[in-house]
Amino acid sequence: MFEDIPVDVSPMHEGERIRSANMFVELAGPKSIGAELVQVKDSVEDGKVEVIGPEISEMEQGQIYPFAINVEIAGSELEEELESVIERRLHELCNYVQGFMHLNQRDQIWCRVSTEARDAGFMLEHLGKALSVLFREEFPIIESISVTIMTDEDAVKEFLETAREKYEIRDSRARELSDEDVDVFYGCLMCQSFAPTHVCIVTPDRTALCGAINWFDCRAAYKMDPDGPIFEIQKGDVIDPEKGEYENVNAAVAENSQGTTERVYLHSVFGYPHTSCGCFEAVAFYIPELDGIGIVNRDFRGETPLGIPFSAMAGQCSGGKQVEGFSGLSLEYMRSPKFLQADGGYSRIIWMPKDLKESVIDFIPEDLRDKIATEVDATSIKELRRFLREKEHPVLERAPAEVEEAEVVEEEETHAEEAPVTEGIPVMASPEISLPAAGGFRIILKNAKIYAEKVIIKRK
Template sequence: MFSDIPVDVSPMHEGERIRAANMFVELAGPKSIGAELVQVDESVKDGEYKVIGPELSDMTKGEIYPFCIKIDIKGEKLEKELEGVIERRTHDLCNYVQGFMHLNQRDQIWCRVSTEAIDSGFKLVDLAKALGILFKEEFPIIESISVTILTKKEDVEEFVNKAREIYSARDERARELSDEDVDVFYGCLMCQSFAPTHMCVVTPDRTALCGAINWFDCRASAKMDPDGSIFEIEKGEVLDDVKGEYKNVNEIIAQKTQGETDRVFLHSVFEYPHTSCGCFEAVAFYIPELDGIGIVDRDFSGETPLGIPFSSMAGQCSGGKQVEGFTGLSLEYMRSPKFLQADGAYERIVWLPSEIKESLKEFIPKEIFDKIPTNEEATTISDIKTFLKEKNHPVLERIENTNDGEEGIEATGEIAMEAEPTNQEFVPVASASEMSVPTSGGVKIIFKNAKIYAEKVIIKKK
C-alpha cells in the first residue's frame, strides 16, 4: 500500500518528536505561515498528488518555509459539515509518517521533517500520497481524494487567507446554539496519543480546545462513526450551570481518563478546570497579585506578565493535566457568552495580547474593552496594576470587596506569621481548601480553608 513511499507509515509513529538537532527543515510554525483545509468538491480528480513550490530537495537544511496542505474530497455520503471533522484528522494521519512531525491545526500548524527521512529519500509528494491513502482508509465514505502541498510563499499567503474565511464561517454557524438548547454534548479523544489523560468536552458554547471542532462537527462525526474518537455524552443532571458542571460529564471523563480526572468545570479556571491537551490555541492563567486572569495565545512570541512565554506555560498544563489556575482554550470560546462566566468573564480579564483583543472587539463588552491592557500597554504586573487603576477596571472593586470581607488570620501554635505594612493597593492572593507548606527542621505549615492577603509573610520558629 505504501511500497513507493521511502519511509514507514504507521500509527506507531504518533507522538514522534523531531528536535532541532535532528531537523532538516521546519514548515509553517510560529516563525512562518501555513494552514490545512479539507473541502468537499465534486470536481476532484482521484489520486492527484502534487507539490506546488519548492520540494524538500530544493530546500536548505535548518531553514523555515511556508507550508499548506490542501485536501479535496468527494463522496455520495459526504456533507459540508463533515469537513471540519475530517480536517482535524490531518494532525493524526500526518504523524503516521515516520520522520514527519505535525502539531496543532487550522492556520496554526507547525511541522518538521527529520534528517533521517531526507536520507531515506522522503519528499513532500510522498506525504501527499500517504495522506490520500490514509484518509480513504479512515473515512470509507471518501470515494475520491486529491492532496496538494503548497510551499511557495505567494500561494501559501493566498491559501491561508481563503482558509481563514472558511474557518470563520464554520465558527459563526456554531454560535447559533447554546448549551441550554441541546440534550447532548460530545467527547473527543483525538489528542489522547499525546495526552492520554485528556478528554475534550465539546458543547455549543464551548468549542474544542484546538478551535477546529465545534458541536455541529461533533454531531456529524458521531453519526458517521458512532464508535469513533468523537462520541455523544448525554448532558444529564446539571450540578452547577454557572461553573458548567454536569454529573454525567464527570462520570464519562473519569471513565475515559482512567480515573485521572473525575470532575470538571467547563467555564472556570479554578478548582476543577478542564484538562488541557497540547493543541489548544490559547491558555488562560490566573495572576494572583491582581486576582485577575490573563490570556496568551500560541502566536504571541513575547513573555507573559508572569515572565514566561506561551511555550513554557503550555508545558505546565498540557498533556492532560488538570492544574488549578490554568486551562487551555480555543479563541472561539472567547466569543462565547459563557466564556469563563463562573470567574467573572471579561470583568476578570486583566491582560491580553493586542491582536487577540482586537479580534474580539465585537465580543468584549464595550464598557470593559478599553480597560483591559495588552502587551502594548503593559508587560509586567506592575504595569498592569497602574493601567487597571487609571482605567478603573472592575477587578479593583472585586479586590476591595474581598479585602473588606476578611477579618485577618491569627497565628497560633509554634508558628508565628507577620505581615509587613505596605502602601501597595494591590495584594497577592493565595487561596486553597488545604495547603501544606514544608519547611526545614521538621516543621510543616498546613492552611485549611484559608485566604491569605499579604505583601510578605515571615515564618519564624519559636
C-alpha cells in the first residue's frame, strides 16, 4: 500500500517525538506560520498531490519553514459539518508517518521531520500520498481526495487567511447553543497517544482544548463512527451546575483515564480542574499573590508575571495531568458565557497577552476591559499589583489583607535592618515540587502551597 514511500507508515509511530538533536527541519510552529484545513467540495481530482514551495530535498538542515496542508474531499454522503471532524484526524494520521511529527491543530500546527527520514529519501509528496490513502481508509464515505502541501511563505500566508475565516464560521455556529439545551455531552480520546490519561469533555459551552472540535463536530463524528475516539456521555445528574460537575462525566472520565482522574469541574481551575493534553491553545493559571487568574496562549513568546513562559507552564500541566490552579483551554472557551464561571469569570482574570485580549475583547464585560493587564502594563507581580490598584480591579476585594500590607512595606523601602512584615503570607504555589531525600528517593509534593510565618526584607 505504501511501497513507494521510503519510510514506514503505521499507527505504531503515533506518539513519536522528534527532538532537536535528530531534527532535520521544523515546519510551522511557534517561530513560523502554518495552518491545516479540510474542505468538502462538489468535485475533486482524486489522488492529486501537490507541493507548493521547497521540498525536503531543497531545505537546509536546522531551518524553520512555513507549512500548510489543504485537503479537499468529495463524496455523495459528505457534508460540510464533517469538515472539522475529518480535519482533526490530520493530527493522528500525520503521526503514522515514521520520522514526521505533528503537534497541535488549525493555525497552531507544529511539525518536524527527522534526519533519518530525510536520509531515507522522505519528501512532503510522500506525506500527501500517505494522507490520501489513510483518509480513505478511515472514512470510506470519501470518494475522492486531493492534498496540497505548502511551504512557500506567500502561499501559506494567503491560505492562512482563508483557513481562519473558515474556523470562525464553524466556531460562531456553536455559540448559539448552551449546555442546558442538550442531554448529551461528548468525550474525546484523540490525544491519548501523547497524553494517555487525558479525556477531553466537549459541551456546547466548552469547546475541546485544541479549539478544533465543538459540540456539533462531536455529534457528527459520533454518528459517522460510533466506535471512534469520540463517544457520547449522557449528561445525567448535575452535581454542581456552577462548577460544571456531572455524575456521568465523572464516571466517563474515571473509566477512560484508567482511574487516574475521578472528578472534573468543567468551569473552574480549582479543586478538580479539567485535565490538560498538550494541544491546548492556552493555559489558565492561578496567581496566589493576588488571588487572581492569568491566561497565556501558545503564540505568546514572553514571560508571564510568574516569571515563566507558556512552554514551561504547559509542561507543568500537560500529558493528561489534573493540576489544581492550572488548566489548558481553547480560545473559543474564552468566548463562552460559562468561561470559568465558578471562579468569577472575567472578574477574576487579571492578566493576559495583549494580542489574546484583543482577540476576545468583545466577550469581556465592558467595565472590565481596561482593568485586565497585558505584558504592556505588567511583567511582574509587583507591577501587576500596582496596575490592578490603579484600575480598581474587582479582584482586589478578594486579595488577602496580609499581602496588601506586605507590598506597602516593600514599597516604602523601610530602613530597618530586619523588618518582620506579617504572618501567613503565601510565598509560593506550584503544581509539583521535588525534594531530595536520603537513600536515593525523591519526595514529590503535588499542588503545593507554601506559606511563611514571617517574611524578612533586608537592605543590602
